Amino acid sequence: MLGNLRSSTSLLICTSDLSDSMANGWSIFIGLAFIALFSVASWFLAPKGDTQTVWRSGLIMSAVACYLMWAITLLAQLHPLITPLNNHLRVENSA
Amino acid sequence: MAPHKDTLFRSADMSLTQLYIANEIGREVVGALGELGSMDFRDLNESTSAFQRTYTHEIRRLDNVERQLRYFQAQMDKGNIPVRSIYEFHNPQTSPSATEIDELADRCGNLEHRIASLNESYETLKKREVELTEWRWVLREAGGFFDRARGQTEDIRQSIDMGDDAPLLHDIEHNDQGQDVQAERSLLTMNIGFVAGVIPRERIAAFERILWRTLRGNLYMNQSEIEEPIIDPETNEGINKNVFVIFAHGKEIIAKIRKISESLGANLYSVDENTELRRDQIHDVNTRLGDLSNVLRNTENTLSAELTAIARSSTIWMVIIKKEKAIYSTLNKFSYDQARKTLIAEAWCPTNDLGLVKSTLQDVNDRAGLSVPTIVNQVKTTKTPPTYNKTNKFTLAFQTIIDAYGTAKYQEVNPGLPTIVTFPFLFAVMFGDFGHGTLMTLAACAMIYWEKGLSKGKLDELFSMAFYGRYIMLMMGIFSMYTGLIYCDAFSKDIPLFKSMWEYPSDVKEGETVSAHRGDAGYTYPFGVDWRWHDTENDLLFSNSYKMKLSILLGWAHMTFSLCLSYVNARHFKKPIDIWGNFLPGMIFFQSIFGYLVFTVVYKWSTDWYALGKDPPSLLNMLIYMFLSPGTIETPLYSGQAAVQTILVLLAVCCVPILLFLKPFYLRYEYNKTRALGYRGIGERHQVSALDDDDDEGQTLNGHRESLGDDDEGTAMITEDIGHGEGHEEFEFSEEMIHQIIHTIEFCLNCVSHTASYLRLWALSLAHQQLSIVLWNMTLGNAFAMSGAIGVIAVVIMFGMWFTLTVFVLCIMEGTSAMLHSLRLHWVEAMSKHFLGDGIPFTPFSFKVLLEEEPVE
Numbered sequence: 001m002l003g004n005l006r007s008s009t010s011l012l013i014c015t016s017d018l019s020d021s022m023a024n025g026w027s028i029f030i031g032l033a034f035i036a037l038f039s040v041a042s043w044f045l046a047p048k049g050d051t052q053t054v055w056r057s058g059l060i061m062s063a064v065a066c067y068l069m070w071a072i073t074l075l076a077q078l079h080p081l082i083t084p085l086n087n088h089l090r091v092e093n094s095a
Numbered sequence: 096m097a098p099h100k101d102t103l104f105r106s107a108d109m110s111l112t113q114l115y116i117a118n119e120i121g122r123e124v125v126g127a128l129g130e131l132g133s134m135d136f137r138d139l140n141e142s143t144s145a146f147q148r149t150y151t152h153e154i155r156r157l158d159n160v161e162r163q164l165r166y167f168q169a170q171m172d173k174g175n176i177p178v179r180s181i182y183e184f185h186n187p188q189t190s191p192s193a194t195e196i197d198e199l200a201d202r203c204g205n206l207e208h209r210i211a212s213l214n215e216s217y218e219t220l221k222k223r224e225v226e227l228t229e230w231r232w233v234l235r236e237a238g239g240f241f242d243r244a245r246g247q248t249e250d251i252r253q254s255i256d257m258g259d260d261a262p263l264l265h266d267i268e269h270n271d272q273g274q275d276v277q278a279e280r281s282l283l284t285m286n287i288g289f290v291a292g293v294i295p296r297e298r299i300a301a302f303e304r305i306l307w308r309t310l311r312g313n314l315y316m317n318q319s320e321i322e323e324p325i326i327d328p329e330t331n332e333g334i335n336k337n338v339f340v341i342f343a344h345g346k347e348i349i350a351k352i353r354k355i356s357e358s359l360g361a362n363l364y365s366v367d368e369n370t371e372l373r374r375d376q377i378h379d380v381n382t383r384l385g386d387l388s389n390v391l392r393n394t395e396n397t398l399s400a401e402l403t404a405i406a407r408s409s410t411i412w413m414v415i416i417k418k419e420k421a422i423y424s425t426l427n428k429f430s431y432d433q434a435r436k437t438l439i440a441e442a443w444c445p446t447n448d449l450g451l452v453k454s455t456l457q458d459v460n461d462r463a464g465l466s467v468p469t470i471v472n473q474v475k476t477t478k479t480p481p482t483y484n485k486t487n488k489f490t491l492a493f494q495t496i497i498d499a500y501g502t503a504k505y506q507e508v509n510p511g512l513p514t515i516v517t518f519p520f521l522f523a524v525m526f527g528d529f530g531h532g533t534l535m536t537l538a539a540c541a542m543i544y545w546e547k548g549l550s551k552g553k554l555d556e557l558f559s560m561a562f563y564g565r566y567i568m569l570m571m572g573i574f575s576m577y578t579g580l581i582y583c584d585a586f587s588k589d590i591p592l593f594k595s596m597w598e599y600p601s602d603v604k605e606g607e608t609v610s611a612h613r614g615d616a617g618y619t620y621p622f623g624v625d626w627r628w629h630d631t632e633n634d635l636l637f638s639n640s641y642k643m644k645l646s647i648l649l650g651w652a653h654m655t656f657s658l659c660l661s662y663v664n665a666r667h668f669k670k671p672i673d674i675w676g677n678f679l680p681g682m683i684f685f686q687s688i689f690g691y692l693v694f695t696v697v698y699k700w701s702t703d704w705y706a707l708g709k710d711p712p713s714l715l716n717m718l719i720y721m722f723l724s725p726g727t728i729e730t731p732l733y734s735g736q737a738a739v740q741t742i743l744v745l746l747a748v749c750c751v752p753i754l755l756f757l758k759p760f761y762l763r764y765e766y767n768k769t770r771a772l773g774y775r776g777i778g779e780r781h782q783v784s785a786l787d788d789d790d791d792e793g794q795t796l797n798g799h800r801e802s803l804g805d806d807d808e809g810t811a812m813i814t815e816d817i818g819h820g821e822g823h824e825e826f827e828f829s830e831e832m833i834h835q836i837i838h839t840i841e842f843c844l845n846c847v848s849h850t851a852s853y854l855r856l857w858a859l860s861l862a863h864q865q866l867s868i869v870l871w872n873m874t875l876g877n878a879f880a881m882s883g884a885i886g887v888i889a890v891v892i893m894f895g896m897w898f899t900l901t902v903f904v905l906c907i908m909e910g911t912s913a914m915l916h917s918l919r920l921h922w923v924e925a926m927s928k929h930f931l932g933d934g935i936p937f938t939p940f941s942f943k944v945l946l947e948e949e950p951v952e
Contacts, residue, residue, distance in 0.1 A: 024619045025701060053102035054490060054515065061516035066577055069524070070622065072648050073581050075700040076641045077596070077619050081711060084597050084625075085632040087608035 025078060028071050035067045101447050101485050103494070103512045105667075106505055106934070108446040109480035114456075115470040116438040120463045121429070125422045125940075126190045127459045131451065132941025134442040135481055139430040148427040157420045160200045163207040164413050167405050170210060173331065174399055178406045181414065181951055182551045196419055199412060206405060213398045220391050221328035227387065229293045229336070230364045231380045232321050236338040237291045237366045238373055240317040288349040289342045289368075294361035296320065296335040302359050306341070309351065315342040340366075413951045418942050425940050441474070443481050443937065449473070480505050483937035490515065492564045500922045502934035506667065508660045510926055517653060519567060521920055523574030524649060525859035525913040528867060530586035531906050532575025539569035571914075581623040582860070586901065587867035589626035596620045597627040608632065638864075642857040644696050650853025651693045653925055658682055661929035676758030677838070680750035685846050687743040687750075692718055695732055754839045759831040766826040841927075849924045855916050863909050870900055 042059035046052050101107040112134075116124050128134050140148060171178055191199070294302055299318065306314060317340045324333030339361075341352050356363060367373045429440045444452060449471070456469040482505050486494045494511040496518065503509055523532070542549065542565040549562055561568065583590050596618050597611035611627060624641070628634045658681065665673035695714055704711045712730035720727065725744045726737050878886065878893035938944075 024617055027621070050101070050485075051487065051489075053104055053512065057104075057512050058515055061513060062520070062574075065516060065520045065574075068649065068652060069578065069581050069645070072645050073623055073641070074619060074621070075697060076644065077625060078700055079703040079705070080613075080637075081704065082633060082637060083613070084611040084627050084634070084637075085608055086599065086611070086630070087606060087632060088630070089599060089603050089605075089607075089609060 028074065031067055031071060035063050038063050101445065103484060103486070103490055103509055105507070105509060106482040106484050106503060106937075109443050109483065109505070109937070110446045110449060111474045111476050111478070111480070112442055112444050112449065112452070113470075113472040113474055114438075114440040114442065115472070116429075116440065117465055117467045117469070118431070118436045118438055120459060120465055120469075121426055121438045122193060122422055123190075123459050123463060124456060124469060125425050126418070127455050128452070129418065129422060129425070129940055129942045129945075130190065131448075131455055132939050132943055133448040133452065134444050135937055135939050136425055136428050136440060136442045138428045139439070139441060140428065149431060150423040150427050153423045154420055154427075156200060157416055157423065160203050161413070161416050161420070163203045164409055164416065166207060167210065167402065167409055170214070170398075171402050171406050171409070174402055176399060176402050176406050178409060181410045184411055190418070191415055196415070199415065203412070206401070210398065210401060210405075213394060213401065217391070217394045217398060218328050220387060220394060224384065224387050224391060225325060225328060226362070227380055227384045229325060229362055231377065231384065233291050233293060233338050233340075233364045234366055234373060234377045234380065236319045236321075237340045238370070239319075240340045241368065241370070241373075287342050287344055288346065289340055289366075290349060290352045290356060290363060291338070291340045291366045292356055292361045292363035293321070293325075293336050293338055294356065294359060296337050298359050298361075299337050299339075302339075302356065302361070305355055305359070306352065309355065310343065310348060313344060313348065314352070316340070317342075410951050414946065417945065417949065417951065421940070421942065421945050442940075445483055445485070479935060481937035482506075482934035483939075484509055484511060486511075489566045492567045493518065495563075496567075496918065496921065497926075498936070500926060501930070501932040502936045504931040504934045507931050507934075508663050508667075508929065510657075510660070510921070510930060513656070513660075514921060515570070517925070518917055518921055519570035519574045521649070521653070521856065522571045522910075522913050522917040523578040524646070524856045525916060526571070526575045526863060526910060527578030527582040527860055528584045528586065528863065528905075529576050529579030529590060530584075531867070531901070531910075532572050532577075532579050534572075534902065534906055535568060535575060535910065536572030539565050539572050543569065571910075582864070583624045583626050583629070584864060584867070587864065587871045589629035591626045592623075593621055594618075595625050595627040597625060635861075639857070639861065642860055643854065644700075646853045646856035647689075647850065648693055648696065649856060650850055650920075650924070651689050653853070653920070654685070654849060654928060655682075655690070657925040657928035658685065664929060664931065672758050672761050676761060677754065680753040680757070681842055684747050684750040684754070684843065687747040688718075689846065689850050691740075691743055698732060751839065751843065754842065755835060759828065759835050762826065762831055763828050845927060849927075852924055853920065855920070859913055859916055863905070863913070866909065867901070867905055870897060870905065874900070 039060045042063070043056055046055035046059065114124070145151065168178070303316065306316065318337050321336050321338060325336050326333050339356075341356075343349055343352060353363060367376060426438070429438045431438055453471050456471065460468055482502050484494055484498075484503075490511065493515045494509075496514060497503070497509070497511040526532070526535075538561075542562055546565070554562060579585060580590065580592075594614075596613055596615070598614040599609055599611050603609050624638070628637055658678070661681075662674060662678045665671070665678060692714065695717065699711060699714060702711075710730050712732050716729070717732065720729070721740045721744060725741045728737050728740075874893045874897035875890070878889040881889050
């Protein structure tokens with residue numbers, strides 16, 4: 001559930017980014033801000049009781065882990081040094 | 096200090112409590128506490144052997160009842176009587192009174208006696224029946240031999256006379272009855288005796304050979320197989336047997352044959368030569384068999400009725416007896432105050448459960464109607480409390496991962512809490528595939544949905560392991576779906592979620608190698624790896640570089656996080672020297688090398704090298720040359736790099752002596768300072784406290800008292816041995832120094848080796864991806880290439896194959912291997928950064944735990 005939540009939120013950020021495509025590198029920071037917001041929210045909104053600590057740490061750490069993964073992947077493709085090479089393209093595909 | 100709320104972050108606060116229990120209700124109190132399951136009783140009679148303890152007699156008696164119950168169980172298994180399962184009882188956790196237990200014990204004794212006698216008579220009868228059956232077979236089969244043999248007497252004599260012929264071997268079935276009288280006479284006149292009996296079939300060959308050799312062939316043996324196996328009443332197994340009749344000449348030889356056959360386990364039966372008499376014998380045997388089987392059936396019915404009655408409640412009896420035995424073993428740990436007729440117990444108990452314990456005790460007191468209350472007393476002690484992490488069904492499996500490595504020190508940071516996320520996440524980095532993740536999530540969801548039913552039934556070993564870790568599986572599955580989306584892999588196929596950042600030129604000829612170009616220079620694929628990398632010539636080139644750096648970055652983050660936990664530990668245990676002497680220099684060392692590496696990776700990624708028109712530097716070479724020749728840069732990454740790197744290397748080098756010397760020298764300084772002020776450690780012998788001057792024997796034995804609790808004599812008698820052999824250790828500088836040298840060397844080397852160890856994330860994820868590509872191409876990929884009817888059939892078959900292999904090889908096998916690697920990353924790479932260990936596990940006296948460990952089905 002957490003993973004899905006994260007992925008969909010990242011999607012949201014990215015699609016909002018697409019509108020101003022000049023700021024692609026900046027989406028890293030937008031994502032960071034979002035994660036921070038999410039973490040603060042989950043800190044306060046975690047259900048009270050015995051499981052509060054588990055909820056808090058679970059949500060925040062999942063958010064951070066997923067953000068790291070997403071950010072690293074985005075950064076790796078920000079200024080790629082190699083481009084895809086393909087020798088079995090179908091002609092109608094490339095058109 | 097007010098007790099904290101118990102969280103998974105640290106082990107729960109523990110208190111050493113003393114209970115003063117009136118002797119009369121000792122059993123009830125312990126029973127109630129066993130149901131509660133939050134007291135870890137200390138053994139106060141460690142010097143007393145098991146046989147000398149107070150309640151040994153009761154335990155023996157209960158042992159006997161348990162043996163009887165097991166005997167019933169064995170009898171029920173033998174008679175195939177179904178036992179009512181423990182899960183069918185509405186309330187298997189009842190606590191019966193002492194008199195009920197006595198009744199139960201008596202009843203079990205009586206029942207055992209009854210069943211044993213029934214069994215005995217049944218077995219005797221059965222043995223008799225077998226004997227009669229065998230006899231009947233002998234009579235039946237031997238008759239045929241006689242008829243044949245009788246006709247042959249003439250020939251036998253002839254053969255003795257003439258020697259050449261072997262008329263015994265001739266089949267002379269056609270001899271008519273008219274010759275009988277004459278033949279019988281001749282058998283007698285010839286002085287030929289015979290032995291008849293039954294022997295197991297596998298011995299027959301040996302039997303024949305031995306007879307032949309000892310008697311030198313002077314015998315005539317006839318045998319035939321009994322068609323149905325004879326049931327041995329002792330083992331309840333069928334044995335194939337043969338009937339034999341041996342004719343021989345002379346009394347001595349007959350005696351010899353008898354001895355041989357008896358020694359080989361044959362049963363001999365008397366058979367009359369006379370046909371008439373034999374017929375009577377058969378008739379007699381048959382009637383006796385009929386009577387016997389009637390009696391047998393009655394006995395059997397009684398026995399099974401008795402056992403069925405027991406089967407209805409034997410499991411609950413077993414549970415009751417097990418609990419009762421545990422109660423008395425616990426009572427044996429208590430000490431008894433003769434003067435006041437009270438039992439004194441000591442137990443570790445989570446501080447937060449004290450209220451519950453008190454109210455339970457009050458309940459027991461009220462029920463017993465006793466005016467003397469049970470006193471609960473908290474005792475201060477220097478002894479290390481046990482480590483207790485309160486788990487629920489979600490966190491249990493994660494905590495088990497950590498506890499399998501070692502018990503955390505009392506109140507240190509529990510790695511189980513971050514493990515809830517990091518374990519499944521690192522797994523998912525290796526297992527990243529949306530499809531496989533979905534399969535895993537579905538499997539976990541199914542197990543969670545049918546949790547109640549599954550936890551009751553009996554599961555096989557492998558499945559019960561998966562079931563135990565169902566919440567881990569759920570988390571692993573969800574994270575695998577996420578990482579699958581990032582890797583853009585679903586069953587090795589791409590997931591085109593967004594517009595690709597790569598475009599191919601429009602004029603492509605079939606089979607030509609083309610290079611894609613970036614569609615929009617400012618557009619980067621927003622989520623995960625661009626799907627256009629799939630099925631390209633150089634996708635491995637890209638994904639290797641990406642995944643390698645990904646694993647280094649994630650490893651760095653994981654290790655930095657783990658290292659920070661050591662800071663939290665140092666703060667909690669109020670050891671600032673651990674911060675200044677271990678955490679800070681260690682952190683600076685780690686960050687100035689690997690933190691810098693991470694920085695350069697990110698920096699290199701965020702620089703547009705083509706726009707700058709410069710060559711991107713190789714980071715691996717950069718890191719190597721940073722140490723080999725600091726200050727020289729071959730291909731620069733940024734300006735001022737040489738200076739930064741030199742400073743960082745110097746910083747790292749400077750940290751090593753700090754790591755090495757600060758802590759031991761500081762500790763020595765502290766020690767010398769306190770000694771100079773005249774303090775001594777309480778463990779030191781020559782120091783005798785003025786407190787111990789009173790003439791209590793127990794105290795002089797022990798030297799000193801460490802309990803700060805009630806000064807009442809009764810208390811002191813019990814608590815004196817707390818902290819025995821613990822106290823303050825003598826400070827030994829050399830030991831401290833050696834310990835720190837080892838720690839330093841280990842830490843510095845581990846920084847390198849552990850970072851490299853995280854590359855397993857890359858290796859396993861690559862292997863997983865390639866394997867799933869290969870599997871697709873070998874099965875479904877081939878099937879899709881076919882066309883027509885064959886294509887349809889091939890797709891169906893290949894789909895089955897692909898799916899089975901996906902589940903068994905890619906999900907189960909690969910999943911297990913990824914899990915083991917994730918386990919290792921936690922145990923070795925992360926926990927070595929902060930885990931102190933050496934805790935004592937909390938083992939509460941709890942019926943629930945007891946019955947889980949020795950399940951009664």
